[in-house]
Amino acid sequence: MRPMVEITDLHKSFGRVEVLRGINIAVPPGSVTSILGPSGSGKSTMLRCINHLEKPTAGAIQVDGEYVGYTRNGDTLSEISGRALARQRAGIGMVFQRFDLYAHMTAIENIIEGPIRVLGKSRTSAMEEARELLDRVGLGDRARAYPAQLSGGQQQRVAIARALAMKPKVMLFDEPTSALDPELVGEVLSVMKEVANSGITMLVVTHEVAFAREVSNEAIFMADGVVVERGDPDEVLRKPNHPRTRDFLSRVL
């Protein structure tokens, strides 16, 4: 089966600092992959490369068989137009650590913006779907609230609904619970669990070891810009082989 996300020898440098030093990952469709590791290990950068918010320095990323940000001519990957890149990104949902809901729009306006502007849906049908999504994340009664009127957990659930509204093939979660008060983490994780069960391919950068173990099909442990260990989450997270993994887990558990 063709992988949904395939990362080949991905390198990324910021100036002289090499943050990613050759990442190779293949993720099957419908799977949930958790990516763990100490801060500065390059997890978020790798995730941001998948929807081309960061431009790779070298290497290639394919989502559903398409090179993200490029088109292949023989041995060359040529950069595609902004419009073509936007079309690719529409199929890759992303949830950010800081939620990043559009602050000048209500919850439901946040959700319908993409379907109307990018997918060209009618306002009526976009609203209908947005209401269903808000119900799904448990916020049916908060449609007309502005982000600043919502708790962090509620904002993140709206952000998940906003990403789902584009009907993406892949969902990227970049530390979705790291900016939340402890008592609000659970509500976001349970929405994410429900999304995982719906069969969408998910890549989750997280520090939530319990979530990784319970929900994901594979755990990837990164350190210093490379993948040091990967495999069954129970194996990796219960009986880690690599000293860096053991060291990290002893700190977070």
Place this chain on the structure above:
Amino acid sequence: MTTVAMDTPVASPTLKLAPRRHYLQIAAAVVVLLLAFLLAQSLATNDNMQWHIVWQYLWDEQVGRGIVTTLLLTVLCMTMGTALATVLAVMRLSKNRVLSSVAFAYVWFFRGTPLLVQLIFWYNLAALFPVLGIGIPFTSVGASVSTNAVITAFVAAVLGFTLNEAAYMSEIVRAGIQSVNIGQREAALSTGMTESQSMRRIVLPQAMRVIVPPTANQAINLLKATSLVAFIAGGDLLSAVQDIYAVNFAVIPLLVVASIWYLVIVTVASAGQYYLERWVGRGVTNFSEAAVTDQIASIEARQGGAA
């Protein structure tokens, strides 16, 4: 561990709270009011003010035409200047070095030379380029027209104010764009919006909260700066009253007429600014108010339930 019964309120007689009296503040206020009254009285009773002339010319047709020209210039130049400023701001923030340098040079030049000099320059453009033409460079294809036929006093004024205003406004727009969290743009891009969609739909509307207050300042400044067209014979409000007092020598009363109208227009504009700020601040500025209202409502609901 010893627990002191601190929580039990001690029954005590209801004590009245007496606010402190600010005698110095009261004295200062009296003095200031007195001075203001004396000034107003000396103006009102001064025969040289010739209030009947003020009243007569307040509704004069020529003054009215001046107001219309002043308003037209302000609205036209502010609108076109802001549009140009937005383009300049985006250029300035662009990763393309040529675009950002050109925008920088533009602002440097138009902020660096006096507005009046620029106005007189545009009015005398014919001295530099007697003929204006459009055509394909390095060929003979094209059309041309005499500069003096195109650059009337009004066109020179519109050009001068628009280009000058754009330089100042571009810095305001740039500050506004930079005030919007980078995450907003990334969130928009991640849902498949193009750079221009994310700028128009997500970044600029939020930048408006920062852009509007100084822009209102700029508009008010521009409104008054349009009086500079009196130097190039522009038919604005100041020119109109100048034309009138050149004949009847009632200089002060007519300057009062102009001042009254400038004040009226600025007052109306300021009211507009208030509502515009409330609109562009939606989701942010009104939030604390809404939160307090929410909280009061929920407290009332609880107390109502308990009672």
